[in-house]
Amino acid sequence: MEDREISDILIRWYEENKRDLPWRRTSDPYLIWISEIILQQTRVVQGLEYFNRFTERFPNVAALAMADEDEVMKYWQGLGYYSRARNLHAAARQIMNDFDGVFPRTREEVLSLRGIGDYTVAAICSFAYRLPYATVDGNVFRVLARLFDIDLSIDGGEGKKYFTALAQSLLDERRPDLFNQAMMEFGALQCVPKSPDCECCPLNGKCLGLAARRVERLPVKSGKTVVKPRYFNYLYIHGQGMTLLSKRMENDIWRNLYEFPLIETECAVTWGELSGMAVFQELFDGIEKVEITREYVAKKHVLSHRVIYPVFYEIRVDSFSESMGKYLKVPDNRVGEYAVSRLIQSYLEVRDGLLF
């Protein structure tokens, strides 16, 4: 049968070309889970070190469930999509509470865990338990769209359903783990988004997209994200050896990460405009000595759907006002212990570079 042939070719290619990665050396569902969450929308090279450090500190479900969320976030610092870390922590506690600390073994139960969706449940169940569920990630969309010359958009629900059924029909149920790994690795290394080397592709004789000269046009995606600007005015307030920090609690970017007290404005503002604002006046109400040590206009911070224009004002005070009580007051030398965004991390590095 043709379908089996494709599977065999992919698996043969995989055995010869696969990368040696730590999560491929285990069948521990916990370790596979951690790797899958880290690798969501994240390149292998970027996630590798995070995986090693994370699993060394949290080697099993119990260790993760017992930790404070703040510490989990610290281990996630810089990786992005921080809901993954929050969900990971929540799911570990879910496993302790609902499954007696044993990682669940059925598709339905695994899917009930926070942060695990259609892709990740298939990955965990096939890699750890060899259950016959096809993984459908960005790589699989691309490989299948090209192989079968399908221009159905991969954004919508129809496309997702179609490609999932197609992947499932191709899956070798005797070795779903190998098939899924092979399909994704093939997409990551051979059937790459730009300028794939179709000349040396083991499937070039079967690739309908190649025959139709549409490989570069596939897969089809519809919408592109609109990037909206935001203006962040950070106040690095310190005195008496203490620094003010704030925890982002809103349903917004960087939730549960720390930062300096922030005044967000509708547009770029000068120091004069900022210091004239009511929120600013109230914050420094009653402080005798307020000294602006430095103004730092950081380069714009680009996220997938936001671009942030940050300005940092270093402000030295001789005392802290009443209204600053809503912030954390931490010793200067312990600021580094708090999980922060890349933006804050970058500023901290600049500040340290200017200290001497």
Place this chain on the structure above:
DNA sequence: AATACGGGGAT
């Protein structure tokens, strides 16, 4: 069905 959610590497 759209949108929000990070950060970095490749082209």
Place this chain on the structure above:
DNA sequence: ATCCCAGTATT
């Protein structure tokens, strides 16, 4: 600049 990466949750 643009694309996109072993996606999920919310609206």
